[in-house]
Amino acid sequence: MRTPSVAATTTDAPPRRRWRGRAALAVLLLVVAVALLGPLFAPHAVTDPVDIPYAPGSAQAPLGTDRLGSDVLSRVLAGGRSLLLNGLAVTAAVCALAAAAGMTAAWREGWTDTLILRLADVLLGMPAFLLLSVVVVATGRGPAGVALATGLVLLPESIRVVRAATLRILAQDYVEVAVARGERTVSVLWCEVLPNLAPVLAADAGVRFLGAITVVATAAFLGYGAQPPSPDWGLMVLENRDGLTLQPLAVLAPAALLLVLLLATNLLLDAAFPGTTARAVGRRRTLAQAGDVSGKSDALLSVRGLRVETEDGRTVLDGVDLDLVPGELLAVVGESGSGKSTLVLAALGHVAAGLRHTGGEARLDGHPTLALNERRLRRLRASVCGYVAQDPRTALAPHLRVDAQIAEVLRARRVPKEQWPQRTEGALRLAGLDRPSQVVHRRPPQLSGGQRQRVALAVALSAEPRLLVLDEPTSALDTVTAAAFLTDLTRLRRETGTAVLLVSHDLGAVAAVADRVAVMDGGRIVEHGPAEAVLSDVGAGIEPLAAVDAQKGSLLRASDLSLARRDEPVLDGVSLDLGPGDCLSIVGPSGCGKTTLLRCLAGLDTPTSGEIRLHGEQLARDVRDRAPRQRRQVQLVPQDPYASLNPRHTVATIVGRPLAFRSDIPADRQQAEVERLLTQVGLDADLAKRLPGALSGGQRQRVALARALAANPEVLLCDEVTSALDPSVAAGVVELIARLRTELGLAVVMVTHDLSVAARLGGRVAVLHDGRIRETGPASRVLSRPEHHVTRALVAAMRPVRGPVERT
Structure with missing residues (x-):
């Protein structure tokens, strides 16, 4: 089950977040302009006395004077440039070093990874103030020592963020394909890893900039950074703190600009990188229009008149009705793009980015999932549902052992710790792993694809959910194991009353285990009823497509x-x-x-x-x-x-990369060769400009074949x-x-x-x-x-x- 390609459109943030982001950007640009251009508009030299110390505001000094009689306005206008530039320089250096060190640690693993992480741990273990003081004492007071200390304070956390993100990217198949193609390490990291790491680096850079400004300003306040008579906002607060009651603006003006700079940056980061994506636009309006559309009183999951559209008005779900009672197994089937993924996710309260909920409702255990806030929705799902995604590599943390993955679920459900071993073994056996002791202490990369899928099933089953949502659960399993699992699933739901919502393209499996089948096409349920009745007219047969088995010379x-x-x-x-x-x-x-x-x-x-x-x-x-x-x-x-x-590369780039390693295809012929290869695998050459997110599963697999053929x-x-x-x-x-x-x-x-x-x-x-x-x-x-x-x-x-x- 995959979300239809129409869901892969741009994300439209809620109006409130969008407004906050624009306001924060405007304020931030204003403060940055003051910091960078302020020295050009300072009415006086920053060291010239214009009045007595701590004089109140006047025509000559609108904000009064400081402890030396210098104009506060001039020093404020001139005091932000060095702080901002130093903060940006430290941030750039930290991000560059963290990217290099984090990617190297994830790529090389072994002793290199251990060494980098231990060095980071040593720096993390030192209090920031102590580290700042030690470095400044060693290097002397001034911006250079403060910049070095700030970098050492910020670098460890950034390295760990980059390393964790790189490990997730390295687990993707497109990286292994590049490695199998024989590309050099630098090429793989630069072309395959870095483009996907860019959003993480961007978000991390914003966080490190906040930290850099804070540390540099604190150092100046402590007298470690800029030295008198240099203008600096942090130094101004330090120098004029004794005259706060006589001339508060000498302290409050630079402090206010520092505070505004930090708050505006923080709000901008929150708007640019929200923790969760909005589930719907105009949800409360559409819910109010929907009226009372509650489903069966005994239904664990009920959907009534559910409508979902793209942002440009294209219908993805068109008035869908569905019910699921305890102990029942409902299978949702349909071709790619039929809307089955959108239906299942929307029923659980999630509308993908680029889509909006425009009508109807879904109720889980009596609660309207599409009207709940994120916190209440998470609690509802945790108490009712177990969800198994199709790709276990995204569902399982790659560096947690199997028992630890299940323990996380049991801990969240507050299961007594003494029951964990028994529950873990039972869940693994139920998922088809007959020898749990052989996998319980392994990590996902040490398991086969089928074993990873069954571990993902075990994680969901360990919580003993009332509703089990399975997304293509047998796609990675062999026929014997799949049949055994479905048999266990049937027994489980009958013994415990667990309801099962099964999304599958394996029609044979559906016919064997489902009570009812809902066939989707074009966002609608076009057929719905008992499994045997729905599937009775489906033909069967196996016709060999090729029988080439001639004995030839060994290749x-x-x-x-x-x-x-x-x-x-x-x-x-x-x-x-x-x-x-x-x-x-x-x-x-x-x-x-x-x-x-x-x-x-x-x-x-x-x-x-x-x-x-x-x-x-x-x-x-x-x-x-x-x-x-x-x-x-x-x-x-x-x-x-x-x-x-690679989701960041176009089809043309993906297919064209192997061509760069062939001497028989000059650069001016590569575009035509890409088009020929796409045609050879049955794709329209116009798809070359698209990103993978705009393609169906079958189209993506054909692109992967074209990429392989590009190497001849x-x-x-x-x-x-x-x-x-x-x-x-x-x-x-x-x-x-x-x-x-x-x-x-x-x-x-x-x-x-x-x-x-x-x-x-x-x-x-x-x-x-x-x-x-x-x-x-x-x-x-x-x-x-x-x-x-x-x-x-x-x-x-x-x-x-x-x-x-x-x-x-």
């Missing part, structure tokens, strides 16, 4: 690949051999090592033994040690189309490329891969848990289980006459392909 060969983590084997003596145009589908239960094998072939994971040969030449185990030609010949297509494309590869490594797509879209992508394999002679290694994909592609199938290949052979034979018990279980759980095949 890619892996021999006895083994890999162990923490003394546990992940791969154990795996061998495979592909010729030009061959297709090998690697199938098996989640966690069996499928993705790890693919990453070893790509050079992203390093096997502990064995070798990989391309055209008979041995490939280095680490992609960075492979020759540029070898890196170009083996290209990776990641699983998640929503994480495999001979081997295509595909990792679950259809798992996140609707059936018709997935079928179209499989058709495309089969066609490219035939037309270009590509060797394809397809990792999948969906045996129907292997059936459509033809070629050979290798069944992986516990790190070993248990059975291999032509797809037609393995799928029709399986020999190993693991293969038989996978085939038995395979459901027929349903729905039309996407041809465009």
